[in-house]
Every structure is written in C-alpha cells, then in structure tokens.
Amino acid sequence: MSEPLRHAHALVLFSGGQDSTTCLAHALTRFDRVETLGFDYGQRHRVELDARRVVLQQLREKFPAWAAKLGEDHTLDLGVIGAVSDTSLTRDMAFRMEANGLPNTFVPGRNLMFLTMAGALAYRRGLTVLVTGVCETDFSGYPDCRDDTMKAMQLALSLGMDQRFLIDTPLMWIDKAETWRMARDLGGEALVDLIVEHTHTCYRGDREHRHDWGWGCGTCPACRLRARGWAAYRKGAWA
Numbered sequence: 395m396s397e398p399l400r401h402a403h404a405l406v407l408f409s410g411g412q413d414s415t416t417c418l419a420h421a422l423t424r425f426d427r428v429e430t431l432g433f434d435y436g437q438r439h440r441v442e443l444d445a446r447r448v449v450l451q452q453l454r455e456k457f458p459a460w461a462a463k464l465g466e467d468h469t470l471d472l473g474v475i476g477a478v479s480d481t482s483l484t485r486d487m488a489f490r491m492e493a494n495g496l497p498n499t500f501v502p503g504r505n506l507m508f509l510t511m512a513g514a515l516a517y518r519r520g521l522t523v524l525v526t527g528v529c530e531t532d533f534s535g536y537p538d539c540r541d542d543t544m545k546a547m548q549l550a551l552s553l554g555m556d557q558r559f560l561i562d563t564p565l566m567w568i569d570k571a572e573t574w575r576m577a578r579d580l581g582g583e584a585l586v587d588l589i590v591e592h593t594h595t596c597y598r599g600d601r602e603h604r605h606d607w608g609w610g611c612g613t614c615p616a617c618r619l620r621a622r623g624w625a626a627y628r629k630g631a632w633a
C-alpha cells in the first residue's frame with residue numbers, strides 16, 4: 395500500500411490585506427512549509443503590493459517560529475486581466491453596485507484564474523494545499539468566492555494536473571469580527587497589532603488616515619466593512 399497522502403506544504407494566496415494575512419498565520423500554525431503568492435494585475439494602488447512585503451518582513455521579525463516555516467514569496471504578473479476587465483480596482487472609476495447585484499469591482503473569473511495559477515505554481519513547488527481567504531459571508535457575494543466554486547476548483551485542479559490538491563478556506567463561513575478574533579487566537583495581540591498597522595484593505599489606497607482599525611479612507615465599502623468588524627470584535631473582547 396502506498397503512504398497516505400500528507401498535506402504538509404501549503405501555498406497561501408497573499409495580497410497583504412487583513413484576510414490573507416490571517417490565512418497566512420493560519421497556514422503557519424498548521425503546515426510544515428508555507429510559501430506565498432501575490433498577483434500584480436495593474437492594481438490602481440501599488441500600496442497593496444507594498445503592504446505584502448512589509449507584512450512578510452514583520453511576520454518574520456515578530457514570530458520566529460513562523461519565520462522558520464515561511465518559504466519563498468512569489469509574485470505573478472497577471473496584467474492580462476486588465477485587458478478584459480473594466481473595474482474600479484484597475485481603472486479610475488467610482489465604486490458602485492451594478493444591476494445584477496454585484497459591485498463593479500467584480501472581475502469575471504479573476505479568482506478562478508488566481509487559483510489556476512496558484513495550482514500551477516504549487517505543482518512545480520511540491521505544495522499540495524492552496525490557502526485562500528475567500529468568504530461567502532462577505533458583503534460582495536462574488537460568485538467565484540463561493541464554497542461550491544472552491545470545491546469545483548479543487549476537483550478541476552486535482553483532475554487537470556493529476557495531483558490531489560486541497561483548497562483550504564479558513565474564512566469561508568465567518569464574518570469580519572470573527573476574522574479579527576481568529577488572528578488574536580493564532581498570534582495574540584502582537585498579530586492583531588501587526589494586521590492593524592501594516593495590512594491594507596482600502597479601495598482608495600489611502601495610507602494617510604489612521605483609525606483604531608488601521609489605515610484607510612474610512613468611507614469606501616472595504617474600509618466600512620473592516621471598521622464594522624473591528625468595532626464588533628472590540629465590543630466582544632471587552633464583554
């Protein structure tokens with residue numbers, strides 16, 4: 395009989411935001427070796443890509459046990475996405491909801507492409523777990539972040555590359571307050587402080603205004619969601 399498959403090596407889709415940083419901490423507590431992957435697809439705000447580097451550096455400095463497991467960081471250029479999308483993330487347009495109930499930040503198939511590229515890289519690097527911070531309870535309801543989509547992708551990648559992949563989605567069924575709580579459980583106040591100070595969420599790329607939940611304009615949907623989650627988390631922490 396062959397050895398049972400042991401999923402010990404993970405690739406985390408890491409954007410430098412609150413969610414993917416929490417996913418990275420989750421992976422570093424569970425897997426022996428963890429690598430990270432970010433995508434450059436002509437984001438309006440390079441601040442997001444800068445945040446990745448700072449967060450990785452901070453994690454290495456403040457969490458030596460995690461630093462020992464944290465392997466290579468990869469960035470893939472997916473500028474081709476800009477050629478088929480017209481969204482407020484890559485073009486100079488205001489955020490708004492479309493008639494189909496999706497925000498104009500939705501890029502059709504973007505997350506499917508991210509996972510396909512992640513699977514290809516993981517295959518080459520000998521990593522079998524893909525960790526991603528997608529969430530069904532999120533305000534945006536992107537169809538390519540749903541649990542069924544993730545299960546279908548896991549099957550498609552496993553069949554298409556003839557290698558068993560696991561797609562691990564630790565945030566799938568929790569809200570933003572619970573995401574803060576998960577960070578505290580994984581890395582204590584030190585991790586919460588790191589996420590507040592160094593991760594980036596704001597759609598407008600604002601690094602000028604500091605709130606108790608971190609940096610951002612405070613008014614875009616991403617800032618409002620983060621602020622609301624923080625307030626609920628702090629209320630719960632004091633109760």
Ligand code: ZN
Pocket residue numbers: 595596597598599600610611612613614615616617618
């Ligand atoms: Zn904002």
